[in-house]
Amino acid sequence: GKLEFLGRVDFQLKVRGYRVELGEVEAGLGACEGVREAVVVAREDVPGDKRLVGYVVAKAGHTLDSTALRSELKGRLPEYMVPSALVVLEALPLNANGKVDRKALPEPEQLEGDARGFTAPRTPTEQQLASIWSELLGAKQVGLGDSFFELGGHSLLATQAISRIRQTFQVELPLRALFEDAVLERLAARIDLAVHAGSGVRMPPLVPVARTNALPLSFAQQRLWFLDQLEPGGTSYNIPTAVRLSGELDVGALRRTFGELVRRHESLRTTFRALSGSPVQVVAPASEVPLTWVDLSGEADGEARAQALAEEEVRRPFDLERGPLFRVTLIRLSDVEHVLLLSVHHIVSDGWSRGVLVREVASLYGAYSTGQPSPLPELAVQYADYAAWQRDWLRGEVLEAQLAYWKRQLGGAPHALELPTDRPRPAVQTFRGSSCSVTMPLSLRDALWALSREEGATPFMTLLAAWQVLLSRYSGQDDISVGTPIAGRNRTELEGLIGFFINTLVLRTHVAGDATFRQVLRQVREVALGAYAHQEVPFEKLVEELKPERDMSRSSLFQVMFSLQNAPLPVAQLPTGLRLQPVDAEGDTAKFELSLDMGDRGQGLSASLEYNTDLFDAATAQRILKHFSVLLEGIAARPDARVLDLPMLGEAERQRVLVEWNDTDVALPAEQGIAERFAAQARLTPDALAVVAPGEEALTYGALETQANQLAHHLRSQGVGPEVLVGVCLERTPRLLVALLGILKAGGAYVPLDPSYPADRLALMVSESRMSLLLTQQSLEGTVEAPGLPRYLLDAEAPARAGLPKDAPVRTAS
Numbered sequence: 001g002k003l004e005f006l007g008r009v010d011f012q013l014k015v016r017g018y019r020v021e022l023g024e025v026e027a028g029l030g031a032c033e034g035v036r037e038a039v040v041v042a043r044e045d046v047p048g049d050k051r052l053v054g055y056v057v058a059k060a061g062h063t064l065d066s067t068a069l070r071s072e073l074k075g076r077l078p079e080y081m082v083p084s085a086l087v088v089l090e091a092l093p094l095n096a097n098g099k100v101d102r103k104a105l106p107e108p109e110q111l112e113g114d115a116r117g118f119t120a121p122r123t124p125t126e127q128q129l130a131s132i133w134s135e136l137l138g139a140k141q142v143g144l145g146d147s148f149f150e151l152g153g154h155s156l157l158a159t160q161a162i163s164r165i166r167q168t169f170q171v172e173l174p175l176r177a178l179f180e181d182a183v184l185e186r187l188a189a190r191i192d193l194a195v196h197a198g199s200g201v202r203m204p205p206l207v208p209v210a211r212t213n214a215l216p217l218s219f220a221q222q223r224l225w226f227l228d229q230l231e232p233g234g235t236s237y238n239i240p241t242a243v244r245l246s247g248e249l250d251v252g253a254l255r256r257t258f259g260e261l262v263r264r265h266e267s268l269r270t271t272f273r274a275l276s277g278s279p280v281q282v283v284a285p286a287s288e289v290p291l292t293w294v295d296l297s298g299e300a301d302g303e304a305r306a307q308a309l310a311e312e313e314v315r316r317p318f319d320l321e322r323g324p325l326f327r328v329t330l331i332r333l334s335d336v337e338h339v340l341l342l343s344v345h346h347i348v349s350d351g352w353s354r355g356v357l358v359r360e361v362a363s364l365y366g367a368y369s370t371g372q373p374s375p376l377p378e379l380a381v382q383y384a385d386y387a388a389w390q391r392d393w394l395r396g397e398v399l400e401a402q403l404a405y406w407k408r409q410l411g412g413a414p415h416a417l418e419l420p421t422d423r424p425r426p427a428v429q430t431f432r433g434s435s436c437s438v439t440m441p442l443s444l445r446d447a448l449w450a451l452s453r454e455e456g457a458t459p460f461m462t463l464l465a466a467w468q469v470l471l472s473r474y475s476g477q478d479d480i481s482v483g484t485p486i487a488g489r490n491r492t493e494l495e496g497l498i499g500f501f502i503n504t505l506v507l508r509t510h511v512a513g514d515a516t517f518r519q520v521l522r523q524v525r526e527v528a529l530g531a532y533a534h535q536e537v538p539f540e541k542l543v544e545e546l547k548p549e550r551d552m553s554r555s556s557l558f559q560v561m562f563s564l565q566n567a568p569l570p571v572a573q574l575p576t577g578l579r580l581q582p583v584d585a586e587g588d589t590a591k592f593e594l595s596l597d598m599g600d601r602g603q604g605l606s607a608s609l610e611y612n613t614d615l616f617d618a619a620t621a622q623r624i625l626k627h628f629s630v631l632l633e634g635i636a637a638r639p640d641a642r643v644l645d646l647p648m649l650g651e652a653e654r655q656r657v658l659v660e661w662n663d664t665d666v667a668l669p670a671e672q673g674i675a676e677r678f679a680a681q682a683r684l685t686p687d688a689l690a691v692v693a694p695g696e697e698a699l700t701y702g703a704l705e706t707q708a709n710q711l712a713h714h715l716r717s718q719g720v721g722p723e724v725l726v727g728v729c730l731e732r733t734p735r736l737l738v739a740l741l742g743i744l745k746a747g748g749a750y751v752p753l754d755p756s757y758p759a760d761r762l763a764l765m766v767s768e769s770r771m772s773l774l775l776t777q778q779s780l781e782g783t784v785e786a787p788g789l790p791r792y793l794l795d796a797e798a799p800a801r802a803g804l805p806k807d808a809p810v811r812t813a814s
Helices: 022-030 066-074 124-137 155-169 175-180 184-196 219-230 251-264 302-314 351-368 383-393 396-410 442-454 459-475 517-533 539-546 618-637 651-660 674-684 701-717 734-746 759-769
Strands: 012-015 018-021 035-046 049-058 085-089 238-246 270-275 278-283 291-295 326-334 337-345 433-440 479-486 503-510 560-565 579-583 594-600 605-612 689-691 725-728 749-752 773-776 791-793
Touching (some): 022 049, 022 066, 124 155, 124 184, 155 175, 155 517, 175 184, 175 517, 219 383, 219 539, 238 302, 238 351, 251 291, 251 326, 251 351, 278 383, 302 337, 351 579, 396 517, 396 539, 442 459, 442 605, 442 618, 459 479, 459 503, 459 560, 459 594, 459 618, 503 539, 594 618, 605 618, 674 701, 674 734, 689 701, 689 734, 725 734, 725 759, 734 749
Parallel strands (some): 049 085, 291 326, 479 560, 725 749, 725 773, 773 791
Antiparallel strands (some): 012 018, 035 049, 238 337, 238 579, 270 278, 326 337, 433 605, 479 503, 594 605
């Protein structure tokens, strides 16, 4: 075997969001040509910008070049593990114990501009683009050779980058452009070309509209309003947020905070009513927000009661016409511990909005509790302005061009994903649900993220591809459509609003069994980029135009959802000492059959599976997550394997399925075979039905035993006994069992010949087996071509067998 020393466990750290083992980097660097010694450290010479720096000493007679070293190292390690700077030393500094003195290693002369070839942006376009990336990615410096995704970018940040490029340069670039030209220098050149070509912004400006006329609903809002009309009082679209407040709380400042929050965001004071048969938004004047106060500080089970109240709040319905559609409850656990329950209807909010809400509450409370005014700038537009803008823009040629893509992409897709369920599907779709979760190790996340970078894909694309592979394996289908939410905020003006912007994309992938995972991932990447480029079509409009087969038992176009949370709720520590920590609030609904929500939580890769409890048991949902974890491990280890060859069973389950469940040995009497055991049963229950078939006479155990014995006596007279093979070509009737049992009682063995097989195959089977006799029936005469082979027509000769003995012949073989 081979033992490789990677270094001490305490030399593990996170750099730019990735877990890095310094020993592993040192081992890779030390294996490079001409390197005698290597040490790697993480330096933070610029505050907040931690980078890897490698120090090397050359072997005697060798000269080291940092550019060549870096190139060689890229072939050994993922990009994020390659040091930002390489420093060549004559010798490594040592301490008194003879060990490397890491603190004495010199500061590199140009940390950013060393081996990775950092070049500062030169043109105005490059400089402005670098500024956009720096703001979005939190990078202190962005050079011409930097890649957006290697700096920590993902699909959501890419969307924000494109919207900022649109606003800054007044050009329209597709999201695909950032994936195709992820390096700053190339993307800047592409922007310049677009500017010179006159690829100006085609979208109309988003501006405030007058509040004197009726305010229309957005397409997404209209769908939820319609669903509420069909089923008033439903809670499937409640969005709960629970925040734990630790520290001294100023309740007056908190009340003022929510008053300002509702004043800033019209959506939080909006209701909906029908006007001449069509729904409209009604924005109420700003007023004080009712804050429900619950004091549990004197109760021993306060924490449990608070959890119960949170679960009750999730199940409280909203009235879309009367409102309010935003509720606030404050639970006091002690002088320094409170839980804030926020509940809002999806028609005026979404997942992104939760983050906006928590951040603004933190900012406003921090100011008000210290006597300061609001630090937040006024919003340029409101959600009602967006709804009117969407209605005005997304129509005519613009809408038709977007719809044409989706009609091509989803045309001919299967009606449904046929997953095996634990119970029959209800005739009308239900929404009762539950969830289970698992956290996968950091090492798995790192490996999957590295695979994503290799393929120019995002982690979302890699995880979605894996999920679709699992769904294909579960369903036995190779055409898999999955829904996924997209933020829908591809304009900078929308990033700070609370409202219902989220849209749903249908991502369809063909999972061929002989395809490797890399091939599936590349297909998913193309499908996702195409969907991103046509994300403006509201899902509601897509259903309306595609007119999928109506099925009240399932959701339209897809039944399974996937999402990757790139924007987790923030944890805020206020100057007053108050800490805001989001708390998970469990619900008991499920919008789809299965919804997999994943996220990078720092401790590992989290996966939460929401499932419809009318279809699936909790054990099944947990097993799906276990299978998915094993599948991801297999993908990380062997991305070039065929998807059908990737594992899904863990060791314990594999042992149970392949070994324990197949351990069916039963001790039987040594001198009893099938014929003797059947005879014993016939003596016990002679009048019980043994075999029935449509349109045929049923046989009892006694009758079947008698007929088989009589046939056995006849076969004995024809020389059938041990080592003699008898062909059987019969239809599937009770007569077939008489033949098989009779042959065994005669001591022979049977060769089944399926009448549906091709004649050539049947003739080959007869020839290869060297059978001595063929049992068949009148309707199948001529089916088996075997000149010279004796034939016995079981149905035609039945009267002749009636006079033969009814007892079994004496056994001649053991």
